[in-house]
Amino acid sequence: MISPSASSASSSSKKKMKQAESKWRTAAQERIYRRRLLEALRSTASGAGPRAVKEAADSALALTARGQSQWSRAILLGRCRPRRKLLLKAGGKVRRGRRRPRPAAPVSVAVATGKKVRDRLRVLGRLVPGCRQLSAPSLLEEAADYVAALEMQVKAMRALADAFSAASLNAAAAGEAESRVV
Amino acid sequence: MGSGGRFGVGTGNSGAYMTAIAEPIQFEEEIRSLIQARFDAPPVSGGSFTALLGLSANQAVGLLHEPGAGEVSTSAAGLGHPLGCSPIFPSNAALADRAPSFPFFTAADSPASISGGGPSPPLKAEPPDSDSSPSLPVPIEKPRRPAKRKDREKQKAKGPSKKIKTAEEHTEGDQLPYVHVRARRGQATDSHSLSERARREKINARMKLLQELVPGCSKITGTALVLDEIINHVQSLQRQVEFLSMRLAAVNPRIDFGGLDGFLMAECGPLAASNGRGGVSLDPASWSSAPAPGTGLRKDLRPSQQSSTAWVYPYALIDHATSLFGYGAADSVPLNWNQSKTDL
Numbered sequence: 470m471i472s473p474s475a476s477s478a479s480s481s482s483k484k485k486m487k488q489a490e491s492k493w494r495t496a497a498q499e500r501i502y503r504r505r506l507l508e509a510l511r512s513t514a515s516g517a518g519p520r521a522v523k524e525a526a527d528s529a530l531a532l533t534a535r536g537q538s539q540w541s542r543a544i545l546l547g548r549c550r551p552r553r554k555l556l557l558k559a560g561g562k563v564r565r566g567r568r569r570p571r572p573a574a575p576v577s578v579a580v581a582t583g584k585k586v587r588d589r590l591r592v593l594g595r596l597v598p599g600c601r602q603l604s605a606p607s608l609l610e611e612a613a614d615y616v617a618a619l620e621m622q623v624k625a626m627r628a629l630a631d632a633f634s635a636a637s638l639n640a641a642a643a644g645e646a647e648s649r650v651v
Numbered sequence: 652m653g654s655g656g657r658f659g660v661g662t663g664n665s666g667a668y669m670t671a672i673a674e675p676i677q678f679e680e681e682i683r684s685l686i687q688a689r690f691d692a693p694p695v696s697g698g699s700f701t702a703l704l705g706l707s708a709n710q711a712v713g714l715l716h717e718p719g720a721g722e723v724s725t726s727a728a729g730l731g732h733p734l735g736c737s738p739i740f741p742s743n744a745a746l747a748d749r750a751p752s753f754p755f756f757t758a759a760d761s762p763a764s765i766s767g768g769g770p771s772p773p774l775k776a777e778p779p780d781s782d783s784s785p786s787l788p789v790p791i792e793k794p795r796r797p798a799k800r801k802d803r804e805k806q807k808a809k810g811p812s813k814k815i816k817t818a819e820e821h822t823e824g825d826q827l828p829y830v831h832v833r834a835r836r837g838q839a840t841d842s843h844s845l846s847e848r849a850r851r852e853k854i855n856a857r858m859k860l861l862q863e864l865v866p867g868c869s870k871i872t873g874t875a876l877v878l879d880e881i882i883n884h885v886q887s888l889q890r891q892v893e894f895l896s897m898r899l900a901a902v903n904p905r906i907d908f909g910g911l912d913g914f915l916m917a918e919c920g921p922l923a924a925s926n927g928r929g930g931v932s933l934d935p936a937s938w939s940s941a942p943a944p945g946t947g948l949r950k951d952l953r954p955s956q957q958s959s960t961a962w963v964y965p966y967a968l969i970d971h972a973t974s975l976f977g978y979g980a981a982d983s984v985p986l987n988w989n990q991s992k993t994d995l
Contacts, residue, residue: 510899510903513903515903515904516903516904517900518900519893519896519897519899519900519901520896521900522896522897522899522900522903523892523893523896526892526896526899527892582854582874583874583875585875586874586875586878589875589878589879589882590878592882593878593881593882593885596882596885596886596889597885605854605857606850606853606854606857609854609857609858609860609861610857610860612861612881612885613857613860613861613864615885616861616864616865616881616884616885616888617864619885619888619889619892620888622888622892623888623891623892623895626892626895626896626899627891627895629899630895630898630899630902633898633899633902633903634898634902637902
């Protein structure tokens with residue numbers, strides 16, 4: 470197969486680099502995620518516990534990723550089982566079951582990387598959800614996307630938590646003031 | 652200076668060896684000539700300093716001991732040569748400091764090389780690989796195979812003229828069944844090393860991406876350390892998410908969600924106040940201005956509580972599964988709700 474010209478190839482690589490970073494940094498994405506986050510939080514039962522909140526936040530994050538990345542698909546698939554079919558269609562190359570066709574993927578690049586690097590790649594694969602049996606280049610790509618997404622998530626949640634606590638303080642103060650007046 | 656003559660590893664200027672110790676540049680040239688001489692003696696000790704010299708451990712120790720022994724003997728003889736390096740082999744920091752940033756270093760194993768990598772730019776044939784100096788050790792994996800080292804030596808010596816642009820871009824594309832890789836000048840052209848190099852380029856490109864993403868990684872050289880940093884960063888982010896979710900969980904039950912609609916698009920204080928009915932302002936601001944939302948919310952909390960009952964969030968429309976499809980529709984729906992609210 471004839472390889473395409475250098476210009477098109479370079480543009481594709483540049484696109485990849487742009488995707489990882491600016492995709493999660495745009496204000497539009499932030500807005501979208503915050504909306505989803507609020508939704509998710511509302512749908513959790515009050516007093517459900519921090520774990521439910523975290524799961525809701527992660528699901529919202531994965532949703533905002535639109536299933537284009539491995540980790541987002543893994544998160545979404547992990548939560549809602551009956552909807553796998555729809556997500557399969559949307560996400561594209563989602564495989565059924567946890568068994569990936571490349572169980573020795575991290576080792577396939579063993580020739581090019583040392584033992585320490587391989588160990589760390591394995592650890593990284595365990596950290597990023599759904600990326601355990603991924604080859605080194607795709608794992609690194611997923612990790613870049615995941616890191617950017619996580620940073621946005623932390624920022625949004627922190628702002629939300631601050632707003633929440635400020636609101637609750639104000640509500641308490643207002644309530645007190647009212648009761649005192651009355 | 653008879654001890655200099657004892658050092659017979661095939662160098663021409665062994666006589667100048669002792670003085671070379673005091674002068675880093677000459678010493679490095681010494682080492683380089685050693686390497687080129689000892690080409691066929693690949694290192695066995697896993698990328699340590701001896702790898703640099705291409706000598707066995709004993710020979711390297713002998714090398715190091717030479718100056719030390721020389722010092723001792725010459726001091727006895729009254730020369731008292733001022734040596735910077737100690738005769739103890741493990742503390743090879745002195746030599747490492749003087750050593751240039753040899754491409755044979757796998758920085759994972761020799762952190763001293765990172766600090767020592769800075770000085771000695773006057774070195775000649777260590778031109779940084781076309782893979783860029785920060786990741787200099789990265790593309791050079793453990794040089795266990797002398798063939799690879801030879802390749803790199805040749806490439807180093809001739810100065811890599813980089814004709815590999817097409818290959819790099821292609822390998823980053825990652826979707827081509829056929830990768831067209833052009834070999835660099837002086838590099839081996841057998842299919843194995845070509846495909847390996849292509850793979851390595853891919854990985855290095857992704858690593859660079861990650862390095863830019865994670866703060867403070869651009870200074871670190873060496874794949875393993877960079878990966879360390881990345882792992883730490885990911886773990887810390889995940890921990891932050893957990894803490895924040897704890898905070899949110901603690902605060903959740905007490906807050907009436909209706910009052911927080913202003914934060915969806917929060918341009919907080921003034922606009923939220925003007926929207927007395929607690930409507931959502933459509934300005935693309937963020938929650939980051941935390942103090943203002945607090946003040947704005949106080950005014951909002953009362954009036955919005957009345958409207959919150961009318962605020963039925965369109966859950967049905969934004970189903971988790973379907974939102975992937977109707978992405979645009981899902982986005983526009985809340986806006987419609989907002990507008991209808993303000994129309995009330």
